Amino acid sequence: MTVSAIEFSRLGPPKLRLYAMRCGACGTLQPWWEHHHCYACGGSDLSEEELAGGGVLTNYTVVYYPPRDFLGQEPYVVGHITMDEGVLMPAPVVGVAPDDVEVGTRVRSTLRRMKLGHEGDIYYSQKFVVDDERTPTPGPAEG
Amino acid sequence: MGEIIRYGAYLPRYRAPLGEIQRFYGRPGRPRAKALCTPALDEDPLTMAYEAAAAALEGAEAPGALIAVSQSPPFGLRKLSATLARALGLPEVVPLDVGGHPGAALDALALAGALTAGGSPPALVVASDHLVSHDERVADTLSAGGAAAFLVGGSGGFARLGPSARASREVYDVWRLGTEPEPRYRLEVLFDAYGSTSAEALAALEAATERPTSAYAAVCASQPHPQALRALGRAGVGAEQLEGTSFVGEIGNLGAASVGLALALGLDRASPGDHLLALGYGAGEAIAQDVEVTAEPPAIAAAAQIAGEAIDLSTYYRWTRGRQAEPH
Amino acid sequence: MRVGVLGIGKTPHKIQHGKSLRDLVVEAGRGALADAGVEPADIQALYVGNVGSVGFNYENSTGLMSAHHLGVVPAGAVRVEAACGTGAWALHLGCVAILSGLYDTVMVLGAEKMNDLATVEGTSIIAQAADSKEEYFSGLTFPSGVALTARKYMQTYNLTEEDLAHTSVKNHHYGARNPYAHLRFECTVEEVMRSAKVADPLKLYEVCPMTDAGSALVLCREEILRDQPDKPQVYVTATQMATGTWYAASDTLADAHALLAAPAQRAYEMAGVSADDIDVAEIYNSFAIQEPLGVEALGFAEQGEGWKGAADGSTWIDGKVAVNLSGGLLCKGHPLGATGSTQAVDVVEQLRGTAPPDMQRPDAEVGISACRGGPGAVGAIHVYQRLEGGE
Numbered sequence: 001m002t003v004s005a006i007e008f009s010r011l012g013p014p015k016l017r018l019y020a021m022r023c024g025a026c027g028t029l030q031p032w033w034e035h036h037h038c039y040a041c042g043g044s045d046l047s048e049e050e051l052a053g054g055g056v057l058t059n060y061t062v063v064y065y066p067p068r069d070f071l072g073q074e075p076y077v078v079g080h081i082t083m084d085e086g087v088l089m090p091a092p093v094v095g096v097a098p099d100d101v102e103v104g105t106r107v108r109s110t111l112r113r114m115k116l117g118h119e120g121d122i123y124y125s126q127k128f129v130v131d132d133e134r135t136p137t138p139g140p141a142e143g
Numbered sequence: 144m145g146e147i148i149r150y151g152a153y154l155p156r157y158r159a160p161l162g163e164i165q166r167f168y169g170r171p172g173r174p175r176a177k178a179l180c181t182p183a184l185d186e187d188p189l190t191m192a193y194e195a196a197a198a199a200l201e202g203a204e205a206p207g208a209l210i211a212v213s214q215s216p217p218f219g220l221r222k223l224s225a226t227l228a229r230a231l232g233l234p235e236v237v238p239l240d241v242g243g244h245p246g247a248a249l250d251a252l253a254l255a256g257a258l259t260a261g262g263s264p265p266a267l268v269v270a271s272d273h274l275v276s277h278d279e280r281v282a283d284t285l286s287a288g289g290a291a292a293f294l295v296g297g298s299g300g301f302a303r304l305g306p307s308a309r310a311s312r313e314v315y316d317v318w319r320l321g322t323e324p325e326p327r328y329r330l331e332v333l334f335d336a337y338g339s340t341s342a343e344a345l346a347a348l349e350a351a352t353e354r355p356t357s358a359y360a361a362v363c364a365s366q367p368h369p370q371a372l373r374a375l376g377r378a379g380v381g382a383e384q385l386e387g388t389s390f391v392g393e394i395g396n397l398g399a400a401s402v403g404l405a406l407a408l409g410l411d412r413a414s415p416g417d418h419l420l421a422l423g424y425g426a427g428e429a430i431a432q433d434v435e436v437t438a439e440p441p442a443i444a445a446a447a448q449i450a451g452e453a454i455d456l457s458t459y460y461r462w463t464r465g466r467q468a469e470p471h
Numbered sequence: 472m473r474v475g476v477l478g479i480g481k482t483p484h485k486i487q488h489g490k491s492l493r494d495l496v497v498e499a500g501r502g503a504l505a506d507a508g509v510e511p512a513d514i515q516a517l518y519v520g521n522v523g524s525v526g527f528n529y530e531n532s533t534g535l536m537s538a539h540h541l542g543v544v545p546a547g548a549v550r551v552e553a554a555c556g557t558g559a560w561a562l563h564l565g566c567v568a569i570l571s572g573l574y575d576t577v578m579v580l581g582a583e584k585m586n587d588l589a590t591v592e593g594t595s596i597i598a599q600a601a602d603s604k605e606e607y608f609s610g611l612t613f614p615s616g617v618a619l620t621a622r623k624y625m626q627t628y629n630l631t632e633e634d635l636a637h638t639s640v641k642n643h644h645y646g647a648r649n650p651y652a653h654l655r656f657e658c659t660v661e662e663v664m665r666s667a668k669v670a671d672p673l674k675l676y677e678v679c680p681m682t683d684a685g686s687a688l689v690l691c692r693e694e695i696l697r698d699q700p701d702k703p704q705v706y707v708t709a710t711q712m713a714t715g716t717w718y719a720a721s722d723t724l725a726d727a728h729a730l731l732a733a734p735a736q737r738a739y740e741m742a743g744v745s746a747d748d749i750d751v752a753e754i755y756n757s758f759a760i761q762e763p764l765g766v767e768a769l770g771f772a773e774q775g776e777g778w779k780g781a782a783d784g785s786t787w788i789d790g791k792v793a794v795n796l797s798g799g800l801l802c803k804g805h806p807l808g809a810t811g812s813t814q815a816v817d818v819v820e821q822l823r824g825t826a827p828p829d830m831q832r833p834d835a836e837v838g839i840s841a842c843r844g845g846p847g848a849v850g851a852i853h854v855y856q857r858l859e860g861g862e
Binding site for chain 1: 607719
């Protein structure tokens, strides 16, 4: 997936921090790419809100056949992470074996390279790592 | 001048089998490190710097300046410090890039101490490198990557940056022409140059402080190669002073981040009253920096990151060939 | 509504290095023309469904290219694109063209040539049918995006991967009997479970192959087909389209259900039939989990129970409703732009009684095709009926 220099400049600087979009009309927080339109209420007044970076893995898959930009990193975990602010973000979860994550694992965002643009620009964005300090350990079995 | 308030370190988790790598490339000799600390494909000196810096800044006062040290920034002609500052959410800091030799993190600490005198906000020093090996180059055998960060302020720290001494000579031990990708070196002068410039800086520091080298609780040194550490022995550094701060034999050469990780390891083990000696050298330079620990360090257990997770030769090849096939 | 299906044509679905995209277009189109007994000059408009020719084949104006090579010039032609629902959209536009009264006879065609590039390139191009700027920028591919839905389904209804594996077993049973299918081998639940992981929890036998194929239909005004009583009297009696969320991240199981259930409800009303009247169904299943979801959305099973029919026989050839007697996309492959039109061709064959005997539902009179596209973005329902003697 390549982007022309024109589109790169239109997209703005690389995504070095984690944002979501807050709807000014209904207050719904949606993943930061919903720039134009609130999916909940149809409103068009959205503004960026920075996220703290912590969340829980509420779904995930493990990719064995990557797209070109991820060649060499497979198998890797891509999760649906419900951020503490309530919004759902898809993102890779790195630094952990696929068998060691499960629904409920706590994760935190960090900076990683995503891909090399064909103009020699580097796309950085957020991936997630397991948040060891805050992943709850299983309690005693019930019953 | 300057006190260390907080610090952080980041080592990528993957360890590549150096013995197999050498056999694959046909390099003779016993492997000089057990493994190479290898950044994953989605890591680079910016992302590693981010990890170390975020750890050092957690719960701390926002810095007024950010000094980045790297011999392998992702971009040339651009400031690593500026992009790092944006990634950390610090748009107001003064971003500075400092470099030129493997011990430049100590230049950065001195600069940070000077910047924060007289009540200015603290300055964050971040050293991050990923040396990417090229075949058949003995000097690159131990190529690895990592990062370390230090928050330096005028007061409120647990360790004081004391006197320092420098040696500098025009010698072609390791260098590179302009922007060419591969370092050049002369084996016959390399370790001698490391050892003699270090000896000169150590002697000068001893003269300035009246504290013999042997009196330091630990020596936290650049370590491009185990042989370089042995050369320090001839300059008056005892083996026990290097014991808790040596890692090149475990994980390889972290370039400009090596002296930073060594200092972090030393601080983790230090007690109030200890003096540590930070020693950065290479490329004809040597800096010896006295660090006096005045309070219990907020230890970060940097040593726990050394073990890591083994990767196989095919993964190492895929990741390093990938980096060499494309600009990085 | 009644739109006559005058002719149908399709190519084999497989890797065809010896054929170009235009070869597939011509083979499918000429097959439909011959079956319809009409000439290219009789076609008054051409709708060509194709998704990725810019990426796969380095050519863009597929509709115009097809018009030239099929010989329908000077009639109007256009390329239709709606992700994996493209072929169904071409069919919808063909129906709308006839129902508008502006056209008497049109051709609907779908074609895709996916195997000129390596898998990794193809995967990246297919990912462009989803949000490749942000969501798929995060390393998702189509298989992994749908894998997330599979895991949600298993968690919600407390199912195992073995429960879902029966869908592949059924599809492969019939794919093995379909001479036009890409994959023609049977398999067991154990073999599905042992097949290589593609995107956890989806395994190789639960994902479709990338295939090269084309398929076409000649549609006409009702009266034109009525006036030829020796031609099979099969009509399209409903066409309903829908969109859903563009992002896998916002696609809940409720959304996935509504994407097909809402247009299906409208289609049943339009055709004057109910779910109970359906004899055969072609339900989009490029990934196995989509068949249970479709079975539920079309009203053949309660939510959470759509997977059972493959296990207990009720969606096999003599079950309550036969689903994917063609072997589904799991065996035919998913030639992106042609899938929707091939589904139509396959249902029409069932209603005509011309499918191979071991995959022919006896006395099929009412059929339905459900196509979908994108992570959850396109829903398309068509109902077909055999209407003898002026019904």
